[in-house]
Amino acid sequence: MTSQVSPSASQASLAIGQRSLGDPSVRFPLWPPLTSGCPVTSTDSVSYPVEVDYAYDEVPAGLFTTAPGRPRGHERWAPLLPPLRAPGLGEGGTPLVPLGDGLWIKDESRNPTWSHKDRINRVTVSAAVGAGAQGIVVASSGNHGASAAAYAARAGLRCVVIGSAGRPPAVDAFLRAYGAVVLPVPEDARWPLLRRIVERFGYHPVSNVTPTHTGHAFGPEGYKTLAYEIYTELGVPAAVFLPTGYGELLFGVWKGFAELVTLGLADRVPRLYSCEPEAGGPLAAAVRDGVPATRVPVGETAAYAIDCAVGGYRGVVALRESGGHPLLVSDQRMAAARAELARAGLWAELSAAAGLAGYRQLGQAVVEGPVVCVSTSSGFKDRDLLDSAVAADVDPEDWAEVERRVGGG
Amino acid sequence: MTSQVSPSASQASLAIGQRSLGDPSVRFPLWPPLTSGCPVTSTDSVSYPVEVDYAYDEVPAGLFTTAPGRPRGHERWAPLLPPLRAPGLGEGGTPLVPLGDGLWIKDESRNPTWSHKDRINRVTVSAAVGAGAQGIVVASSGNHGASAAAYAARAGLRCVVIGSAGRPPAVDAFLRAYGAVVLPVPEDARWPLLRRIVERFGYHPVSNVTPTHTGHAFGPEGYKTLAYEIYTELGVPAAVFLPTGYGELLFGVWKGFAELVTLGLADRVPRLYSCEPEAGGPLAAAVRDGVPATRVPVGETAAYAIDCAVGGYRGVVALRESGGHPLLVSDQRMAAARAELARAGLWAELSAAAGLAGYRQLGQAVVEGPVVCVSTSSGFKDRDLLDSAVAADVDPEDWAEVERRVGGG
Numbered sequence: 001m002t003s004q005v006s007p008s009a010s011q012a013s014l015a016i017g018q019r020s021l022g023d024p025s026v027r028f029p030l031w032p033p034l035t036s037g038c039p040v041t042s043t044d045s046v047s048y049p050v051e052v053d054y055a056y057d058e059v060p061a062g063l064f065t066t067a068p069g070r071p072r073g074h075e076r077w078a079p080l081l082p083p084l085r086a087p088g089l090g091e092g093g094t095p096l097v098p099l100g101d102g103l104w105i106k107d108e109s110r111n112p113t114w115s116h117k118d119r120i121n122r123v124t125v126s127a128a129v130g131a132g133a134q135g136i137v138v139a140s141s142g143n144h145g146a147s148a149a150a151y152a153a154r155a156g157l158r159c160v161v162i163g164s165a166g167r168p169p170a171v172d173a174f175l176r177a178y179g180a181v182v183l184p185v186p187e188d189a190r191w192p193l194l195r196r197i198v199e200r201f202g203y204h205p206v207s208n209v210t211p212t213h214t215g216h217a218f219g220p221e222g223y224k225t226l227a228y229e230i231y232t233e234l235g236v237p238a239a240v241f242l243p244t245g246y247g248e249l250l251f252g253v254w255k256g257f258a259e260l261v262t263l264g265l266a267d268r269v270p271r272l273y274s275c276e277p278e279a280g281g282p283l284a285a286a287v288r289d290g291v292p293a294t295r296v297p298v299g300e301t302a303a304y305a306i307d308c309a310v311g312g313y314r315g316v317v318a319l320r321e322s323g324g325h326p327l328l329v330s331d332q333r334m335a336a337a338r339a340e341l342a343r344a345g346l347w348a349e350l351s352a353a354a355g356l357a358g359y360r361q362l363g364q365a366v367v368e369g370p371v372v373c374v375s376t377s378s379g380f381k382d383r384d385l386l387d388s389a390v391a392a393d394v395d396p397e398d399w400a401e402v403e404r405r406v407g408g409g
Numbered sequence: 410m411t412s413q414v415s416p417s418a419s420q421a422s423l424a425i426g427q428r429s430l431g432d433p434s435v436r437f438p439l440w441p442p443l444t445s446g447c448p449v450t451s452t453d454s455v456s457y458p459v460e461v462d463y464a465y466d467e468v469p470a471g472l473f474t475t476a477p478g479r480p481r482g483h484e485r486w487a488p489l490l491p492p493l494r495a496p497g498l499g500e501g502g503t504p505l506v507p508l509g510d511g512l513w514i515k516d517e518s519r520n521p522t523w524s525h526k527d528r529i530n531r532v533t534v535s536a537a538v539g540a541g542a543q544g545i546v547v548a549s550s551g552n553h554g555a556s557a558a559a560y561a562a563r564a565g566l567r568c569v570v571i572g573s574a575g576r577p578p579a580v581d582a583f584l585r586a587y588g589a590v591v592l593p594v595p596e597d598a599r600w601p602l603l604r605r606i607v608e609r610f611g612y613h614p615v616s617n618v619t620p621t622h623t624g625h626a627f628g629p630e631g632y633k634t635l636a637y638e639i640y641t642e643l644g645v646p647a648a649v650f651l652p653t654g655y656g657e658l659l660f661g662v663w664k665g666f667a668e669l670v671t672l673g674l675a676d677r678v679p680r681l682y683s684c685e686p687e688a689g690g691p692l693a694a695a696v697r698d699g700v701p702a703t704r705v706p707v708g709e710t711a712a713y714a715i716d717c718a719v720g721g722y723r724g725v726v727a728l729r730e731s732g733g734h735p736l737l738v739s740d741q742r743m744a745a746a747r748a749e750l751a752r753a754g755l756w757a758e759l760s761a762a763a764g765l766a767g768y769r770q771l772g773q774a775v776v777e778g779p780v781v782c783v784s785t786s787s788g789f790k791d792r793d794l795l796d797s798a799v800a801a802d803v804d805p806e807d808w809a810e811v812e813r814r815v816g817g818g
Contacts, residue, residue, distance in 0.1 A: 107498075172799045339586075
């Protein structure tokens with residue numbers, strides 16, 4: 001029996017170079033990937049990111065209408081991604097789960113390491129392979145580190161994860177499984193140590209190393225596939241609500257829809273809403289102050305995956321160009337949204353529920369048309385995973401007690 | 410912007426009735442679903458399961474060749490499943506991840522609750538809704554309970570999970586998120602209590618209640634979709650290796666391929682290999698003894714998801730009809746397979762690695778052609794999740810120590 005649907009050979013990337021977000025006329029060759037933002041336009045106070053440009057006029061006809069033989073993986077979108085030099089794990093292709101009333105949850109816990117970060121790490125580890133690095137280094141105590149470790153393992157690269165105290169209980173086991181070297185250090189020491197490891201070992205950084213956030217030039221390109229997937233299923237929704245830390249996810253989703261407009265496939269982009277913990281919120285502060293990026297104090301929040309003190313210009317671009325708005329959500333609202341998702345059968349991390357929390361806070365009357373809330377990760381990743389009480393044993397002969405519990409009394 | 414690919418309305422089920430595996434001429438109407446095996450052919454020592462029959466001559470042309478608008482969910486295969494009365498979560502549609510040399514891993518950790526059990530629970534909870542039950546009850550300390558709880562929550566049914574000591578650390582948080590009632594009781598008390606709750610509350614059982622395993626009549630139908638997915642991507646592989654507990658997964662995968670032969674789409678089924686922990690292995694014992702199902706003592710094993718003392722006739726049928734074989738694998742081999750998967754970027758539960766462990770044990774020379782090993786669940790589910798040491802803090806100023814750790818010295 002031969003294959004029913006031939007897997008098409010991976011198509012070539014149409015990436016043609018890097019371009020500064022600080023000034024789009026400032027261009028760089030595609031290689032090496034810039035991991036410290038734009039060296040031309042960045043200042044002492046603001047670091048501008050770099051993005052990837054493509055030969056859009058060469059995008060194959062049918063890229064968005066022909067369903068693939070294999071259902072999953074960045075390969076489907078290879079023309080509009082940087083070169084995929086590292087092997088994949090079938091990242092992306094996550095379902096849109098309906099919650100009724102035109103509301104859809106994009107369940108990113110269905111990725112290879114159970115968070116949206118796999119979309120970015122297929123791309124950044126590919127950059128590391130393309131750049132000839134022997135390893136990667138990442139500062140993360142959660143999803144990003146685990147995902148980077150998985151892709152590094154698959155590509156045969158070494159991986160150093162610089163963590164901090166307060167890592168979720170399962171994360172060490174997770175990282176160890178992939179063979180990563182974990183270096184827990186005090187919070188403030190993470191980025192200086194990362195830079196030093198880059199310099200000493202030549203490892204490729206897949207975390208930020210600049211004063212305001214720029215991250216990896218290629219990384220957010222991986223998030224564009226979220227927009228492509230939403231488009232092929234729903235068309236262009238009215239709005240997308242996204243948990244927001246450094247704004248890379250926000251930017252990637254905006255850019256993906258913007259490319260669909262460039263390609264003549266869509267006539268508009270959805271309005272994007274960034275959902276940050278109200279304990280911090282550097283993007284909301286930057287928008288309020290009319291600056292490209294800023295730094296804020298961060299108070300107490302359990303949404304550790306998005307509790308950023310510093311923002312980046314990508315988020316400002318995405319909100320401005322989509323006509324969107326920044327939202328600040330409380331831990332209480334995130335917990336309520338997490339509970340709402342669980343009642344619908346989706347167990348999300350607290351931070352992952354920020355998108356739905358933002359939508360509920362704004363009120364659905366504000367948005368007319370289909371709405372997508374991105375849920376970024378699984379409930380297994382939460383710090384408070386093991387804090388709540390374990391169910392007490394019950395004596396099976398004590399039928400009154402069984403009845404009380406089953407009856408909810 | 411309108412939808413690019415219209416989601417086709419869910420197609421109707423072609424299920425026409427239930428049929429005994431003990432004697433295929435013994436038939437029952439489709440409703441109510443039989444949850445205690447075949448009442449006609451079962452004896453005091455062997456309980457025969459019941460399966461679902463379909464109007465195969467009415468299967469829509471193109472069911473297996475037309476890629477769906479929405480990529481995920483049992484809806485795609487609705488004609489060949491019992492009626493989908495409970496809402497879905499985009500179950501199935503998991504990727505085949507290549508490991509080289511014609512070996513593919515079917516990564517079932519990419520399901521809604523991160524295990525293969527979602528394929529079965531969409532179907533059993535649908536049966537509960539169809540039967541008019543107000544709740545479901547399940548005996549499980551792991552994947553099956555969590556999955557049943559998620560689908561029950563989504564369907565608005567109550568869910569009672571009868572657990573036992575030695576539950577994995579994350580499972581209580583998992584079940585509580587979905588609002589399930591957890592009743593931890595001694596191991597032996599689980600099934601009598603389950604029966605009593607069924608009788609008293611009228612809850613629909615989605616666990617076994619018979620002396621040898623029969624389980625739910627509709628359940629294994631949900632596993633057929635695994636075969637359909639493998640077929641649409643790879644055609645018919647040479648062999649499939651599966652972690653095996655009660656043999657429901659094994660039977661479902663066999664039946665899916667057998668249906669493709671019935672429909673004239675395939676000319677053979679793959680050889681199936683059941684992979685049980687060598688500490689137990691009721692299916693291997695039944696095959697050895699030439700009986701439909703048997704009971705064995707179970708020694709120490711960490712593969713808690715498949716450490717069954719009792720088997721069922723479904724497994725015997727699947728091995729016999731596919732020309733397959735039972736394999737017994739040690740914990741050591743499962744741990745080695747789990748490590749091999751992690752090096753490839755896939756973090757699996759120990760039990761989930763039993764398929765690959767069986768394949769490595771048999772030796773690849775035995776099988777000619779593409780091989781699929783099913784990896785059933787995520788590493789987050791293991792009991793020993795938190796047993797291993799947490800990485801020690803490092804002083805970022807102690808560069809010699811950093812170098813030693815990064816260098817692997």
